[in-house]
Amino acid sequence: MKRMLMISGLLLIGLTGAAQAAHAGHGDVGLGIQLGEPTGITAKFWLNRTGAVDLTVGWDLIANRFAVQAGYLYHFPLDVPTGSLAAYVGVGGLLGGGSYRPDHPNYPDEAYILLAGRIPLGLEYIYSPISFYAELDPLIKLLPETKPRLGGGLGFRFYF
Numbered sequence: 227m228k229r230m231l232m233i234s235g236l237l238l239i240g241l242t243g244a245a246q247a248a249h250a251g252h253g254d255v256g257l258g259i260q261l262g263e264p265t266g267i268t269a270k271f272w273l274n275r276t277g278a279v280d281l282t283v284g285w286d287l288i289a290n291r292f293a294v295q296a297g298y299l300y301h302f303p304l305d306v307p308t309g310s311l312a313a314y315v316g317v318g319g320l321l322g323g324g325s326y327r328p329d330h331p332n333y334p335d336e337a338y339i340l341l342a343g344r345i346p347l348g349l350e351y352i353y354s355p356i357s358f359y360a361e362l363d364p365l366i367k368l369l370p371e372t373k374p375r376l377g378g379g380l381g382f383r384f385y386f
Contacts, residue, residue, distance in 0.1 A: 254271065264285055264287075311352075312349070318345075346363050348361035365377055
């Protein structure tokens, strides 16, 4: 049993090292700007060679509301002569809030909270230390009403 635990531990350490070496051309944390829905500051935290967590805090210019979105992304590396290119798919959520004016002009603005599930689909090219990406986010709004929606954006990040 001890031998099995030791072999498992060594294998885990080896795989972790291999995963880190596979994307050693850039850092594990990227910070940048996204233009789209939402427009704002974006961050990406690599967990291993194919897994990462993304976070964007910004403003939805079309709906005029604050938005925070996050999700787990799984990457499919593609061969390119220089840099690193990967398609990705993920799962996550979006939390937003804003206000709207009801149809009657004498009513005050009403606040609301938006909650949605998202499935980010994207492509990211990393030429260390900078990356460029395009993302399309099919959304399922859960609050204040249930309906499909589309988000996404273009952006860049600097990796540290």
